[in-house]
Amino acid sequence: MTAVIETAGLGKRYRTLWALADCTVSIPAGHVVGLVGPNGAGKTTLLDLATGMLAPTTGAITVLGGRPAAGPAQLARVGYLSQDAPLYTGLSVADHLKLGARLNPGWNADQARDRVRRLDLDPRRKAGTLSGGQRAQLALTLAIAKRPELLILDEPVASLDPLARREFLQDLMETVGEHQVSVVMSSHLISDLERICDYVIVLVDSRVRVAGPVDELLATHHLLSGPRRDPASLPDGVEVISASHTDVQTTLLVRTSGRVLDPAWMVSELGLEDLVLAYMKQAGASRNRHLEVQK
Amino acid sequence: MIEFHLDARSGVAPYMQLIHQVRHGLRLGLLREGDQLPKVKDVAAGLAINPNTVLKAYRELEYEGLVAARPGIGTFVTGTLDGGSLAAHVPLRRDLQRWLGRARRAGLDDESIEALFISTFRSASEEDIA
Numbered sequence: 001m002t003a004v005i006e007t008a009g010l011g012k013r014y015r016t017l018w019a020l021a022d023c024t025v026s027i028p029a030g031h032v033v034g035l036v037g038p039n040g041a042g043k044t045t046l047l048d049l050a051t052g053m054l055a056p057t058t059g060a061i062t063v064l065g066g067r068p069a070a071g072p073a074q075l076a077r078v079g080y081l082s083q084d085a086p087l088y089t090g091l092s093v094a095d096h097l098k099l100g101a102r103l104n105p106g107w108n109a110d111q112a113r114d115r116v117r118r119l120d121l122d123p124r125r126k127a128g129t130l131s132g133g134q135r136a137q138l139a140l141t142l143a144i145a146k147r148p149e150l151l152i153l154d155e156p157v158a159s160l161d162p163l164a165r166r167e168f169l170q171d172l173m174e175t176v177g178e179h180q181v182s183v184v185m186s187s188h189l190i191s192d193l194e195r196i197c198d199y200v201i202v203l204v205d206s207r208v209r210v211a212g213p214v215d216e217l218l219a220t221h222h223l224l225s226g227p228r229r230d231p232a233s234l235p236d237g238v239e240v241i242s243a244s245h246t247d248v249q250t251t252l253l254v255r256t257s258g259r260v261l262d263p264a265w266m267v268s269e270l271g272l273e274d275l276v277l278a279y280m281k282q283a284g285a286s287r288n289r290h291l292e293v294q295k
Numbered sequence: 296m297i298e299f300h301l302d303a304r305s306g307v308a309p310y311m312q313l314i315h316q317v318r319h320g321l322r323l324g325l326l327r328e329g330d331q332l333p334k335v336k337d338v339a340a341g342l343a344i345n346p347n348t349v350l351k352a353y354r355e356l357e358y359e360g361l362v363a364a365r366p367g368i369g370t371f372v373t374g375t376l377d378g379g380s381l382a383a384h385v386p387l388r389r390d391l392q393r394w395l396g397r398a399r400r401a402g403l404d405d406e407s408i409e410a411l412f413i414s415t416f417r418s419a420s421e422e423d424i425a
Contacts, residue, residue: 174340195344
């Protein structure tokens with residue numbers, strides 16, 4: 001399958017500050033991709049480069065094989081929802097659907113109307129009077145109804161209450177099941193990602209720390225604990241992601257494609273959340289603090 | 296039709312939880328040959344999980360010969376796990392209920408009953424092996 005987003009040495013600099021540096025990833029189609037990392041890691045910058053809202057300082061990026069926002073045809077293939085669920089507060093729900101139909105050649109008016117009805121949104125309501133959950137759902141409706149091949153979502157559920165968040169994700173997963181759209185979404189909420197994503201990219205301090213299918217990542221990372229010893233004594237091909245020691249015990253999080261056979265280690269599996277946090281912490285050790293760069 | 300649920304804190308991968316629930320349903324006779332499993336899209340929407348996760352669970356069950364996918368229609372149960380013993384469940388359950396009553400009258404609490412059952416179960420299976 002082709003890549004939905006492919007970057008090589010991609011970087012974005014604001015004056016002296018690199019918001020994203022040396023980013024090389026290839027995200028295959030047909031996945032729901034979670035982009036995780038602390039504030040200021042470069043998640044929004046990467047997504048803005050993918051939508052063409054920003055131009056790269058270094059390197060190259062292709063989205064669905066084309067240049068981001070190269071023309072109307074390219075724009076029609078990508079749906080994008082930014083952090084603040086942007087709507088026109090003075091326009092009604094019905095106006096938003098009309099606008100969507102005018103601006104998007106592949107607009108599916110029936111689907112948009114159906115969704116608005118199912119969400120119980122009064123078409124006459126002004127967008128500015130909707131609740132946060134309703135606004136997010138309306139914005140998702142607009143992004144879905146243009147029938148994109150790739151849906152890019154920047155922290156779509158961050159500001160929603162737990163119920164609205166669940167409903168949003170239910171609708172998103174239904175859409176993925178129905179229309180085979182690829183999704184790339186950034187989020188802080190690893191517990192949500194665990195249900196939803198089958199591909200994860202960990203971005204810390206403007207660099208990609210780890211990327212891959214969730215199954216594969218979980219199968220190749222193990223937690224080892226045993227009597228205290230030097231991690232350097234591990235066999236080749238075992239990469240130590242994090243290590244902690246007490247006076248008698250050593251605990252290691254390692255990545256290896258093979259099996260850990262040394263009986264001195266107690267090997268346990270770990271969940272996605274622990275794995276992601278370990279990569280974040282690893283980077284944190286050598287970390288220069290950045291300010292969150294807003295566009 | 297069965298309805299799936301997910302325990303986010305169990306530490307068990309979501310697709311494994313779905314597989315367990317189908318196997319559990321087959322063992323208890325909640326699912327029988329010919330029954331349809333919930334549609335992938337509906338499970339994804341209902342639980343807010345990735346449709347690929349549901350597909351993976353269904354594929355695994357298919358590999359085990361327990362279900363079969365009919366393209367465009369759905370996934371159906373084709374095997375059983377009760378080993379033809381479902382009829383025996385009723386009297387066995389009655390015996391177990393009687394035994395539980397005796398355990399309670401003897402003053403055992405829930406945890407003690409569970410511990411006693413599991414340790415007896417284990418030693419019995421070990422004797423079977425030996």
